[in-house]
Amino acid sequence: MVERRPYLTFLSHAFLVLGVAVVAFPIYVTVIAMTHGPQALLQVPIPLLPGDQLWNNLNEVLFVGRSTSGTPPTWLMMVNSLVMAIGITVGKIVISILSAFAIVYFRFPFRMLFFWMIFITLMLPVEVRILPTFEVVAGLNLLNSYTGLILPLIASATATFLFRQVFMTIPDELMEAARIDGASAMRFLVDVVVPMSRTNIAALFVILFIFGWNQYLWPLLVTTESDFYTVVMGIQRMLRVGESVPEWNIIMTTTFLAMIPPVVVVIAMQGLFVKGLIDAEK
């Protein structure tokens, strides 16, 4: 602070409190909606204080599928989301470490060509090539499978660049020492390079987990069997019930459950999350 201006400090606090309140308001209403039965949420205005239906709602959402929207029990959708998120995260990190290691520590024909091919993926988000990508996946018989959910999303230019930069900062002497000691390239990767990049890996893990968990368009395209629905797309299915009234208590409970894993990860690993965000944009 440059100077004392009590009124400005007060104003700052007031504005931040207001900001936090506005940001949190939708969650408050969601939590309230979770504790009421379907009837209470048809009144106008809906109640703004908690009711007593929380366990009923949780029980029904987690363990009973919905016939109106054709979604399976939410525990299954959460498991699908988790498998997809972890698969994408681990896949991206592993193949990016391998390719960055090759590009930094080896000289081989077409090295730069590969580098640019990976770079180009940055310019081709799934949204702009929806139909042809869908056809490739359909042609490979990967619809309605975990492989189909995960594999097309694991190429990562951002992660490859990040690891390339990290590897560049590892002193050359370490590699020379490893070579003199007779270590193979693979051994050097596993025993020196990976341990030295572990903070970056952890930070990236946080960001990619959120990215994977929140995938929406892709699961919407490749899953037609409800057994492979992820929870984020399940909510969309519940909102689309045509002419009948949406089951708000069920929808909002599912919404809340869908938010928990990524939000907990962000809040519990705030330091790594911030580092990951900034790393990923460099």
Next chain:
Amino acid sequence: MEKRVYFRARLFPYLLVAPQIIVTLVFFIWPAAQALKLSVMRENPFGGNTRFVGMQNFERLFNDPIYLDSFQTTILFSVATTFSGLIIALLLALAADRIIKGATGYRTFLIWPYAVAPAVAGALWVFLFDPTIGIITYAMALFGYDWNHKLNGNEAMTLVVIAATWKQISYNFLFFVAGLQAIPRSLLEAAAIDGAGPLRRFWTVTFPLLSPTTFFLLVVNVVYAFFDTFGIIDAVTKGGPAGATNILVYKVYSDGFVGLDLGGSAAQSVILMAIVIGLTVVQFRFIERKVSY
């Protein structure tokens, strides 16, 4: 920057890059090439064969008032989302930068919407603004305003902008806070000694020094509004009512999967690719590593 020493091996590096390159080829480059190819073809509606039609699909698109509308909608949506997100986040960051006690506490409560999926954010806000039971709809009715985003296009646009902004504030906030912390205190102190008040200090010192961060965020936010808001649109409005929120990304999806117009959808994909490439070039050419964290 290159390493001075390398491992010597002939085949091994190819094995290392193979997984990434195969995934890239199969799921990125091949589909993109298909989109390019389809965009200059037209499928014969009576038979399976396709023929080369040159730029016709593009001409058709740019003469299609629905497509031009969608372009306009996208620009309106991204400008509104980008500016509201940047301004609110900047104000919050300035407030957080000013106070010393409790800044991390506020940060914790402001950053979590980043973790919420766009479609989930859409569901949260659609519940608040539901025309029959939404609590905000109810509050507006008390003031005599009759809200129904299912019928009114402007209201639908407002709602998706609110949901998209809400989700993006945390990201912008974090980068603005980092940018503000990088500004040397001595400059602000010198300005204060010379008699510059807080507002003047902001415009003459803080804002210019923050401009790399702002410019970077501008690009990131435009990309976000163009491509990452698909889930919000799909959950909240499905592009409606009457195309009022039918942004380009949503239109590619609905034309391709619902309308099954392959050539037209591919041409739209190609235009979107050109936009992403343009934005990426801007990001890499003009931002480089000048952003100070």
